[in-house]
Amino acid sequence: MKVKFSLFLAILSIFLIACQAGMDNRTVYETHDSDHQDNKVESYESEDHDDEKDEDYQIEKNKSYENSYYNYETEETFxxxxxxxxxxxxxxxxxxxxxxxxxxxxxxxxxxxxxxxxxxxxxxxxxxxxxxxxxxxxxxxxxxxxxxxxxxxxxxxxxxxxxxxxxxxxxxxxxxxxxxxxxxxxxxxxxxxxxxxxxxxxxxxxxxxxxxxxxxxxxxxxxxxxxxxxxxxxxIKALQNITSKDNKVENKLITLSWWDAYWTAGIGSTEDSVISLGGGDNLSALNGVESNSTIDKELLISMNPEIILITQSVAWGGKDFYDQLFSDDSLSSINAIKNEKVFMVNSNWWGTLSYWNLKGSEELAKILYDLESIEGFEQFK
CATH class of the missing domain: 3.40.50.1980 (Nitrogenase molybdenum iron protein domain)
Structure with missing residues (x-):
């Protein structure tokens, strides 16, 4: 009887150990399943972070475009x-x-x-x-x-x-x-x-x-x-602030150059717009000269400008022409010559077909108003 009871206890112990092993194995599986689940979550989170990195990169890339000449102007339509x-x-x-x-x-x-x-x-x-x-x-x-x-x-x-x-x-x-x-x-x-x-x-x-x-x-x-x-x-505003203040300056003028004849700038010429913005009165335009045209000596004398602007560069004979005006006795009655109001100006500012001719207007305003500089006029780069 004791033997049977001992055998029963042994079998019961083996059964309980087996059950415990089964419980332990289930826990391991659940733990592994849980690990896989966590790994999947971490993987998704990692992908989300990668997307965020891509977005950050794109933002930085866009900023680099915005700070360069290669600007795609997506924010403003103009x-x-x-x-x-x-x-x-x-x-x-x-x-x-x-x-x-x-x-x-x-x-x-x-x-x-x-x-x-x-x-x-x-x-x-x-x-x-x-x-x-x-x-x-x-x-x-x-x-x-x-x-x-x-x-x-x-x-x-x-x-x-x-x-x-x-x-x-x-x-x-x-x-x-x-x-x-x-x-x-x-x-x-x-x-x-x-x-x-x-x-x-x-x-x-x-x-x-x-x-x-x-x-x-x-x-x-x-x-x-x-x-x-x-x-x-x-x-433009800086120039207008100067030219609108004083209308008493001597501003009756012409542009002049020499190419086998006297050339001047009249109505519709680039120089005419430069003169107007700089505060001058273009006598050539007022006397009906159109565009860039030749004039004879008689018209030059009769216009009697207060100021003559030589728009011919030194390299192309501008200084020689300047000297010629003063050495020609037949022109000595012209106020600009008599009062030594003949100026050589920068031809690159007066004849150019771009916004750079605002520099010509600045140059003229300095001459007319005897200024070293014009407040608010920012130099082009």
């Missing part, structure tokens, strides 16, 4: 400024592609161009006001001449001319040209797959700003156009 420019097909569109229609010819720019150049000095000057050598691949030779408004920016870049081979060799996507570029040149460039955009540069103040906005729209530099046109407006 529609108010762009809608004043009739050749822009859709002023509300600042995405790509974008299109303009000039002289009944439509140009579509698929994406922001990375390689741009011009074959006109005025276009060069505007382009360097809104972009830099990350995008500009060449300049005209005039841009790199001594005394050029953009010489320091343009130096070391390849120079191009009206020879299509020089242009094609720098592999531009877009070339800006004036309306006088030859048909043969335009055809050769377009045959090479280059977009050639011909624009007439305006010599009025509002026209100058429109030129900036148009080229900025085409090249994808609208934020820089805003900065530049704000500076233009500020400089």
């Amino acid at each position: 529609e108010d400024e762009l809608k004043t420019i009739s050749v822009i097909d859709d002023p509300s569109n600042v995405s790509w592609p974008r299109s303009v229609t000039i002289n009944e010819k439509k140009y579509t720019i698929e994406s922001r161009p990375e390689r741009v150049a011009t074959i006109s000095l005025g276009h060069d000057e505007i382009l360097f006001g809104i972009s830099d050598t990350n995008q500009i691949v060449a300049t005209t030779s005039f841009a790199q001449d001594d005394g050029s408004n953009i010489q320091s920016k343009a130096k070391d870049l390849p120079t191009i001319s009206s020879d299509p081979e020089t242009i094609i060799s720098v592999n531009p996507e877009i070339i800006f040209a004036d309306p006088y570029a030859s048909v043969e040149l335009i055809d050769a460039l377009e045959d090479a797959g280059i977009i050639v955009i011909q624009t007439q540069l305006d010599n009025s103040i509002e026209g100058r700003k429109s030129d900036v906005w148009l080229m900025s729209y085409i090249t994808g530099n609208l934020s820089n156009a805003k900065i530049l046109t704000d500076q233009i407006d500020s400089n």
Whole structure:
């Protein structure tokens, strides 16, 4: 009996141990299952963190675009400024592609161009006001001449001319040209797959700003156009603050240069707009001279200007012409000569077809009002 009871206890003990082992094994499985569950949660959280890293990277990338010339202008549309420019097909569109229609010819720019150049000095000057050598691949030779408004920016870049081979060799996507570029040149460039955009540069103040906005729209530099046109407006205001104060200054003047005849700037000329903004009265325009034209000595004497501005550079004989005016006895009755009010001005500011001619107006205002500087006039870079 005792043996049977002992055997029973032994079997019961084995059973209880087996049950405990089963419980332990279940716990292990549950623990492993729980570990797998936790690992899955951690994996999802890790993926979420990766997404956050990607978002942070994109934010930093976007910031880098915003701080560079390569700005996609996604936050501002500039529609108010762009809608004043009739050749822009859709002023509300600042995405790509974008299109303009000039002289009944439509140009579509698929994406922001990375390689741009011009074959006109005025276009060069505007382009360097809104972009830099990350995008500009060449300049005209005039841009790199001594005394050029953009010489320091343009130096070391390849120079191009009206020879299509020089242009094609720098592999531009877009070339800006004036309306006088030859048909043969335009055809050769377009045959090479280059977009050639011909624009007439305006010599009025509002026209100058429109030129900036148009080229900025085409090249994808609208934020820089805003900065530049704000500076233009500020400089205009600074000049007007000076010229509106005193109307008693001697300001009856003409521009003069010599190329086998006397040349002066009249109605509709770039110099006329420079004179007007600088506070002068252009006697040539008041006497019916149109654009840049020759005049005879009799008209020069009869106009009797109080001031003569020589717009001819020293390199092209300006100083010799200056001396000639004073040595010609037949001109000695002219007030400007008699009172030694003949000034050689910077030809790069007076003849250029860009916003840089505001510097000519500044130069004139300094002469008329005997100023060393004009408060609020910020120098272009």
